[in-house]
Amino acid sequence: MLSGKMELLDIDSEEIMNSIRKAASPPEDAEDWVTIYVMGKPYRVPAGLTIMKALEYAGYRFIRGSGCRAGFCGACATIYRKRDEYRFRTALACQTTVEDGMYLAQIPFVPANKAVYDLEKIEFTSNTLLEYYPEIARCVSCNTCTKSCPQELDVMYYIQAGLRGDVERVAELSFDCIQCGLCTLRCPAEIQHYHMAQLARRLYGKYIQKKSPWLVHRLKEIERGMYKKGYEILKNLLEKDPEKFRKIYESRVRESEEKRIKDPWEKEVE
Amino acid sequence: MALKLIRGYPEYMRESIELVEKTRPERIKNKEKEIELKLSMDERDKLLNMFHPDYAPGGKRSLRIGPNEGDIVPNEVADILEAWPAIDPDSIDLAEIDFDVDILIIGGGGAGTVAALWAVYEGISPENILIATKLRHGDANSMMAQGGIQAADRPWDSPVLHYLDAMGGGHFANKHELVKALTEDAPFIIKWHEELGVMYDKDEKGNFIERWGGGTSRMRLHSAKDYTGMEIMRVIRDEARNLGIPVLEFTPGVELLTTDDGEIGGAVLWNMETKEYYVVRAKATVLATGGWGRLHIRGFPTTNHYGATADGLVMAYRAGARLRDLDSVQYHPTGAAYPEQIVGLLITEKVRGMGATPVNRYGEPFVFPLEPRDVEAAAFIRECYARGNCVRTPTGMRGVWLDSPMIEELRGKGTIRKNLDAMYRMYKRFGIDMTQDPILVFPTLHYQNGGVEINANAQVIKADGTPYPRFFAGGEVEGGVHGKNRLMGNSLLDYNVFGRRAGISAARVAKSRGKPSTLSLAHVKKYAAIMETLNVPKHRRSPILLPDYRGRKVIERKIDLPVLL
Ligand SMILES: Cc1cc2nc3c(=O)[nH]c(=O)nc-3n(C[C@H](O)[C@H](O)[C@H](O)COP(=O)(O)OP(=O)(O)OC[C@H]3O[C@@H](n4cnc5c(N)ncnc54)[C@H](O)[C@@H]3O)c2cc1C
Ligand code: SF4
Ligand code: SF4
Ligand code: FES
Numbered sequence: 001m002l003s004g005k006m007e008l009l010d011i012d013s014e015e016i017m018n019s020i021r022k023a024a025s026p027p028e029d030a031e032d033w034v035t036i037y038v039m040g041k042p043y044r045v046p047a048g049l050t051i052m053k054a055l056e057y058a059g060y061r062f063i064r065g066s067g068c069r070a071g072f073c074g075a076c077a078t079i080y081r082k083r084d085e086y087r088f089r090t091a092l093a094c095q096t097t098v099e100d101g102m103y104l105a106q107i108p109f110v111p112a113n114k115a116v117y118d119l120e121k122i123e124f125t126s127n128t129l130l131e132y133y134p135e136i137a138r139c140v141s142c143n144t145c146t147k148s149c150p151q152e153l154d155v156m157y158y159i160q161a162g163l164r165g166d167v168e169r170v171a172e173l174s175f176d177c178i179q180c181g182l183c184t185l186r187c188p189a190e191i192q193h194y195h196m197a198q199l200a201r202r203l204y205g206k207y208i209q210k211k212s213p214w215l216v217h218r219l220k221e222i223e224r225g226m227y228k229k230g231y232e233i234l235k236n237l238l239e240k241d242p243e244k245f246r247k248i249y250e251s252r253v254r255e256s257e258e259k260r261i262k263d264p265w266e267k268e269v270e
Numbered sequence: 271m272a273l274k275l276i277r278g279y280p281e282y283m284r285e286s287i288e289l290v291e292k293t294r295p296e297r298i299k300n301k302e303k304e305i306e307l308k309l310s311m312d313e314r315d316k317l318l319n320m321f322h323p324d325y326a327p328g329g330k331r332s333l334r335i336g337p338n339e340g341d342i343v344p345n346e347v348a349d350i351l352e353a354w355p356a357i358d359p360d361s362i363d364l365a366e367i368d369f370d371v372d373i374l375i376i377g378g379g380g381a382g383t384v385a386a387l388w389a390v391y392e393g394i395s396p397e398n399i400l401i402a403t404k405l406r407h408g409d410a411n412s413m414m415a416q417g418g419i420q421a422a423d424r425p426w427d428s429p430v431l432h433y434l435d436a437m438g439g440g441h442f443a444n445k446h447e448l449v450k451a452l453t454e455d456a457p458f459i460i461k462w463h464e465e466l467g468v469m470y471d472k473d474e475k476g477n478f479i480e481r482w483g484g485g486t487s488r489m490r491l492h493s494a495k496d497y498t499g500m501e502i503m504r505v506i507r508d509e510a511r512n513l514g515i516p517v518l519e520f521t522p523g524v525e526l527l528t529t530d531d532g533e534i535g536g537a538v539l540w541n542m543e544t545k546e547y548y549v550v551r552a553k554a555t556v557l558a559t560g561g562w563g564r565l566h567i568r569g570f571p572t573t574n575h576y577g578a579t580a581d582g583l584v585m586a587y588r589a590g591a592r593l594r595d596l597d598s599v600q601y602h603p604t605g606a607a608y609p610e611q612i613v614g615l616l617i618t619e620k621v622r623g624m625g626a627t628p629v630n631r632y633g634e635p636f637v638f639p640l641e642p643r644d645v646e647a648a649a650f651i652r653e654c655y656a657r658g659n660c661v662r663t664p665t666g667m668r669g670v671w672l673d674s675p676m677i678e679e680l681r682g683k684g685t686i687r688k689n690l691d692a693m694y695r696m697y698k699r700f701g702i703d704m705t706q707d708p709i710l711v712f713p714t715l716h717y718q719n720g721g722v723e724i725n726a727n728a729q730v731i732k733a734d735g736t737p738y739p740r741f742f743a744g745g746e747v748e749g750g751v752h753g754k755n756r757l758m759g760n761s762l763l764d765y766n767v768f769g770r771r772a773g774i775s776a777a778r779v780a781k782s783r784g785k786p787s788t789l790s791l792a793h794v795k796k797y798a799a800i801m802e803t804l805n806v807p808k809h810r811r812s813p814i815l816l817p818d819y820r821g822r823k824v825i826e827r828k829i830d831l832p833v834l835l
Contacts, residue, residue: 014327016651017568024571027666053819057821059820062576063520063816066576068414071692072413072414073406073414097700117512119509151695176495201469201501201505205505209469209470209476210476212423212472215478219461222429222458230430234433235446255488
C-alpha cells in the first residue's frame with residue numbers, strides 16, 4: 001500500500017488552484033457540433049452538452065425550467081421529437097445529452113391537483129388512495145405514463161397497485177419519482193400519478209413501516225435530562241481547557257461494525 | 271470526430287481502469303486495514319495547508335465594509351458583499367404594502383418549509399404566513415441531499431458523542447449552544463419525520479439502518495435510499511400544501527426592510543417574471559435562502575441547485591447582521607469529474623461509506639476513505655496536481671477513481687441498485703455502469719460552512735452582538751453550527767432543527783408583539799453611499815439571484831434595445 005503520510009513537496013499552491021480553475025471552466029472551442037431546434041428555431045451548439053447547458057450556450061437564461069440541475073427536482077421536464085422520427089420523447093433537460101436534429105420544448109409547469117388531507121386523521125384502508133384520487137379507476141392500461149417517465153419507473157404498475165389498495169407496492173415502485181409531471185401530462189385518463197404516489201408513500205411511512213423502538217428510548221433519556229451533565233462538562237472544558245477538550249475528541253473510539261462498544265457517556269445501555 | 275467510447279470511457283481511461291481492477295481483490299481483503307492511512311491531527315493540518323483551496327493563497331481578501339470589516343472571505347463573496355444594491359431604493363414606494371403578514375419566510379427550501387410548519391403548529395394561521403421563494407417551492411439544495419441525516423438514536427451512541435464529532439469536524443470553532451441544540455434535538459426531528467410518514471430505510475424491527483458519515487465515531491446516518499433529501503423535502507412540502515401555507519414562487523427577496531427603531535420589518539420582493547416589486551410587512555421575518563455554491567468560488571464546479579447564490583448573506587449584511595466563519599468553504603471530495611455533462615455533481619459520501627475506496631490511476635489507495643471532507647478533498651488535489659497520479663479527462667479535468675464495484679463485492683450483488691439508485695441512474699444515462707466500472711471524481715464546491723450568526727433561538731445577531739427580536743434564520747444561510755467544516759448529515763439536520771426553532775420563535779414574536787414600526791430602506795441608501803466611496807464598479811450589483819451560463823459569444827453580441835424593456 002502507498003503511504004498516505006505527508007512528505008514535503010516543492011509545490012505552489014496558488015498555481016495549483018489556478019490550474020483547477022482553468023480545467024473546470026467550459027472549453028473555449030468544440031470539435032463536434034450539433035444543431036438543435038429550440039421551439040422550432042435552429043441553434044448550433046457543441047456536441048456533448050446536456051440539453052440544459054446547450055440552451056444556455058445558445059443564449060437562453062433560465063428563470064423557469066432549471067432547478068437542481070442534477071436530476072432530483074423535476075423542474076426541467078422536456079418534450080422532443082427527433083427529425084425523421086415519429087416517436088414523441090420526454091427527458092430531463094439537465095440529464096440528457098443533446099443530439100443532432102432534436103426539436104425541443106420545455107414544460108416548466110404541469111397543472112395537477114393535489115388532494116388535501118390530514119395524515120393524522122386519515123382512516124387508512126385499502127380504499128384510501130381511491131378515495132382521494134378516484135380518477136385512478138379510469139386507467140386504460142395504455143402504459144404511456146411508463147414510457148414517458150424519465151426516471152424509468154413502472155408508473156402504470158404503481159397506478160394499478162394503487163387501484164388494488166397495495167400502498168406498500170406503490171411506495172416501493174414510486175420511490176424514485178421526482179414529480180416532474182410528464183406522466184400526468186401524457187395520460188389519456190387524466191390521472192395525477194405523482195400526487196397519488198406521494199400520498200401512498202406517506203401512508204406507508206406512517207402506518208405500515210414500524211416505528212423505531214430505540215428512538216423512543218432515546219427521546220425518553222433526553223427528556224429525563226440524561227445528557228445535560230455531559231454537555232455541561234464539555235462546555236466548561238471548551239471554555240476553560242480547550243486542550244483537554246481536543247484530547248477527549250481525539251480519544252473517541254470508533255464503533256466497529258462487528259463489536260459494539262460501550263458509550264463512555266452513557267451509564268446504562270440496554 | 272467524436273471520441274470513441276467503450277462502455278462510457280475512452281480507451282486510454284480503460285487502461286487505467288484495468289489497473290484498478292487488478293488491485294481490487296487485494297484491497298477488498300485489506301479493507302479493514304485502510305484505517306492505517308488515517309492521518310494524525312498534525313498531518314491533517316499540513317495537508318490542508320498545502321492543498322486545500324481555502325488555505326492556498328490568492329483566493330481571499332478582507333472585507334472593506336460592514337459589521338465584519340477586516341474579515342477574510344473568498345473573493346467571490348467579497349464581490350457580492352461589496353456591491354451596489356440591485357434595486358434603487360428611491361424607486362420603491364413603501365407606503366403601499368402588498369402583503370401584511372405575521373411571518374414572512376424568505377426561501378422555500380427545507381429550512382423555510384420547516385419554519386412555516388412549526389409556526390402553524392405554534393398557533394399561527396397559515397394565511398398569515400408568506401413563503402417567498404426564488405424558484406419553485408422545493409427547488410433547493412434540500413431536494414438534492416442523497417446521503418442522509420445524522421441523529422444519535424442507537425443505544426451505543428449518544429447525543430453528546432454526536433456533539434463531540436460535530437465540534438471536532440468544525441475544528442472546534444462551532445458555537446456551543448448551537449451544536450448542543452443540533453445534537454440534542456436530532457432524535458426528536460427524526461421522530462417528527464416518522465410521524466409525517468418519511469420513508470427512512472429501516473430494519474424489520476423498525477429501527478433505522480444507519481451508516482458511516484465522514485468524521486464521525488458512530489454509524490448514525492439515517493437515509494432513504496440515496497434520495498434522502500428529496501424524500502424529506504417532498505413530504506414537508508406536501509404537508510405545507512395540506513395546511514394551505516401560501517407560497518409565492520419565482521419571487522425572491524431582494525432587500526430586507528428595516529424600521530426606524532432598528533428592527534427588521536419585512537422585505538422587498540421582486541417578481542422575476544413580471545418584474546414587479548412587492549412590499550411585505552411582517553411581524554417576524556425568517557431568512558432561509560440556503561447557500562452559495564453557484565458563486566463558483568475559486569472557479570470550482572458545484573453540487574448546488576441553480577438558486578444557491580448567497581442572496582441571504584447580502585440582504586442580512588446590508589441590514590446590519592453579523593456574519594461568521596465565511597473564510598471556510600466546504601468542497602466535497604467526490605464530485606463527478608467525468609463525463610463532462612455531469613462535472614461537479616455530487617457523488618454521495620455514502621459511496622465511500624458503503625465501501626468504495628478512492629484510488630489513483632495505478633489503482634493504489636492513497637487516503638483513508640472517511641477522513642473529514644476538507645482533508646479528503648486536499649488529499650485528492652495532492653494526488654492530482656502534485657503527485658500527478660491522476661486520470662485526465664478529454665476536456666482537461668483531472669480526477670481519481672472511486673472504486674464503486676467494491677461495494678457489490680463487499681456487500682453483495684445488487685447493493686448499488688438498492689441503495690444508490692440515483693447515482694446508478696445518473697451514470698447509466700451517460701453510458702457508464704458503476705456496478706462494473708469505477709467512477710472518476712474530483713472535489714466540488716459543496717457547502718457554505720458559515721453564514722449569518724444566530725443564537726439557539728435562531729435569532730439573528732446584530733453587529734453589536736445582541737439579537738434582533740424579529741429576525742430569524744435557519745439552514746445553510748446561518749453560521750456557527752458547523753464551525754469551519756460541516757460533517758455530512760449535519761446540514762439536513764441543521765435545516766430541520768433551526769428551521770423549526772426559527773418558526774417557533776417567529777410565531778411567539780408574532781403573537782406577542784404588534785406590527786413593526788415605519789418601514790425603511792435607509793440602510794440600503796447608506797450602503798450605496800459607501801459603495802461610492804469605495805469606488806465599487808457600477809456594474810457590480812447584488813443579490814445576483816441567478817448565475818449566468820450563457821455562451822460567451824452571445825453575451826458579447828447581446829444588446830438591449832430601449833423599446834421592449
Ligand atoms: C447535492 C447535495 C447533496 C447534499 N447531501 C447532503 C447530505 O447527504 N446530508 C446532509 O445533511 N446535507 C446534505 N447537503 C446539504 C443540505 O442539503 C443543505 O445544506 C440543506 O438542505 C440546506 O437547506 P436550506 O433550507 O438552508 O437551503 P435550501 O434547501 O437550498 O433552500 C433555500 C431556498 O431559498 C431559495 N432562495 C435563494 N435565494 C432566495 C431569495 N433571494 N429569495 C427567496 N428565496 C431564495 C432557494 O432557491 C431555495 O429554494 C447536500 C447538498 C447538496 C447540494
Ligand atoms: S397513461 Fe394513464 S391510462 Fe395509460 S397506463 Fe398510465 S395511468 Fe393508465
Ligand atoms: S412517475 Fe411521473 S412525475 Fe414521477 S418521475 Fe416519472 S414521469 Fe415524472
Ligand atoms: S433541473 Fe432538477 S431535475 Fe433537471
